[in-house]
Amino acid sequence: MDGSETGWGRQGEPAPRWRALLDRARLGGRGAEHTDADRRAEEHQAPPPDPLPRRGAGTGWTGRAAAVGRAADGSYGAEPGYRAEATFRVDPAFRADPRYDGEPAYRAEPAYRTDPEPPAEASWRADPSYAPESPVEPSWRAEPEPHGRAEVPVESRYSLLDGGYRPAPPPPESRYALLDRGRYRPVLPPAPEQPVAPAPRRPVEGRSGRIEPTQVQWRAPEQDPELERATGVLRRELGTPRVLAFANPKGGVHKTTATVLAAATVGSVRGRGVLAWDDNELRGTLGLRAGSARHARTIRHLVQDLAHIEILEGNALLSHLDDYLRHASDGSYDVLAGEESPRFAQRLDQFTVKRVLELLRRTHEVVCVDTGNNVESPNWRTVMQAADQLVVTTVPREDAAFSADWMLDLLHEVGMGELADNAVTLISCPTPGRTSLQDDLERHFATRTRAVAVVPYDPALETGSSIEYHQLQAETRNAWLKAASVMLEPFAR
Structure with missing residues (x-):
């Protein structure tokens, strides 16, 4: 089976550009050591546009982008700031298999789209239903928070997941709330076994004077004398x-x-x-x-x-x-x-x-x-x-x-x-x-x-x-x- 057709009788998709870059990373950027098989594989690929368009300014997630040009040997060099994962090791004795060709079973996801780089000013994801008033004003207007929810700082789009969100605590309940609802009755102290004579009443002197409680006497309702x-x-x-x-x-x-x-x-x-x-x-x-x-x-x-x-x-x-x-x-x-x-x-x-x-x-x-x-x-x-x-x-x-x-x-x-x-x-x-x-x-x-x-x-x-x-x-x-x-x-x- 050649590289132009898959096992199911359909035309094979050309190898994407990132595979050539990955090959360069694995070979350490040595274009002179390419074999004839590698050149034949590259001849089947469509030549990329020269030069590549410049990407926007970085946002802190990746390094600043630079222009990429074709090398003297007709290949693309790796990005200056690219570093392989720490767990990835390249065997010095590695040599590409001359019979290697693009993996015929590989199919790109139809829904795969390269997300555009977000602007540097945006640090949080806007509501999809939001429409700016004019293209000149790039500032975003957040909708007011619902009642009872604390405002969330906009340092990161993952602030809600990182624990930045804290629900607003409920207002402290009044100490008289239980009394108002009738569910609480204060426990009165037991009545003294011996009757206590009431304290004599003293006149009130000024606003700071103390008013002595008066004695309350219970009287039975008067009955009809005829009854x-x-x-x-x-x-x-x-x-x-x-x-x-x-x-x-x-x-x-x-x-x-x-x-x-x-x-x-x-x-x-x-x-x-x-x-x-x-x-x-x-x-x-x-x-x-x-x-x-x-x-x-x-x-x-x-x-x-x-x-x-x-x-x-x-x-x-x-x-x-x-x-x-x-x-x-x-x-x-x-x-x-x-x-x-x-x-x-x-x-x-x-x-x-x-x-x-x-x-x-x-x-x-x-x-x-x-x-x-x-x-x-x-x-x-x-x-x-x-x-x-x-x-x-x-x-x-x-x-x-x-x-x-x-x-x-x-x-x-x-x-x-x-x-x-x-x-x-x-x-x-x-x-x-x-x-x-x-x-x-x-x-x-x-x-x-x-x-x-x-x-x-x-x-x-x-x-x-x-x-x-x-x-x-x-x-x-x-x-x-x-x-x-x-x-x-x-x-x-």
Whole structure:
């Protein structure tokens, strides 16, 4: 294969100029020792232009360039400032192979281009997208650094790689930054075990005077004196167990609600000894609206075992009776549920009702009874005769008020006028707001009963579900506290 064609059938590229220079460097510049093969190889090369153009001024990376001319033997000498690498050694006995020709497998990279020498003034690489305003001004304008980045000196294009770049440190965080964000709370020193008397205050003298701290005293919020008085009444001793009967012949006048809330209010203050009994003859709902249904026992089961329970005493009586009672969620009062079967009402005769009331008085201090609607039944009249306090429940409606007024007249006719005169009228508001009829009812029943109490509307009672005393609004609880104290005030000691 000759030097004009490669092994793949394409024309061989002429040997570049740098290969002749490299040969001269390897032979030490001795043109006389060229062999015939070397001359034949040079004859195949295109003669370089004479002379070579002068390069620009050096930039510090290489030596200053000089003109290169053809030697007498027709070859090019090495550059005056050229020195081989320190690791390169030329064997003095080296002789070029007469069969040496340009390496046919060599191909120059298509993308190879000789980079032009940068100007002496440029020490850093400009942004390719930058366009100078005019060719006369060669100065470069660097774009402003982004916020938070330090300016970089332009000593070298490799200054960023050499560690010249240092990010700007963040501004020192304020010592109050944690306080502003709410994540830091200073740890206060422990309070002294013994009270320390405050230091006497001294007057301030001038701007440099010291102001002594004043003593801060915590005061409890002032309470309503009526609420304090009502709480005190409910905490007093009652002498003997008391029975409160909630009555009105008309249905839907909040008898059951009043019975539950009165027991819950008194029980929340006294803490124990309060019971609510559903004595409604026609399927009462007190057992569903009050207490936790931990069992299905009612008054019917208690009456069946009454003979075995009423002979017990002390803790044995309390333990056996507890099997027939339900308890409020907070344990403030107990519940004796009524029977749902209307046929059982025939068994609650006058004698049986007295025995049940006597048993409950032995175990509880306050018994709240939800009466039925039949004023002619022996059960209803027995409860009225045994009651210590009558509570007439009504709502601001004419039919409910008429039924309550008629019941008071009936009690006077049957010889229980004293109970009617000492009764407490409880007006429950089923809707928010106050009507003119409510004012008329308050004035009317104030002339017929000992006192009139009004309890406001509460949305927690509107659904008719289980009654939870702690879920009532504060205004409702305060009103019931005053109403319950009015009911028990004649018996408090």
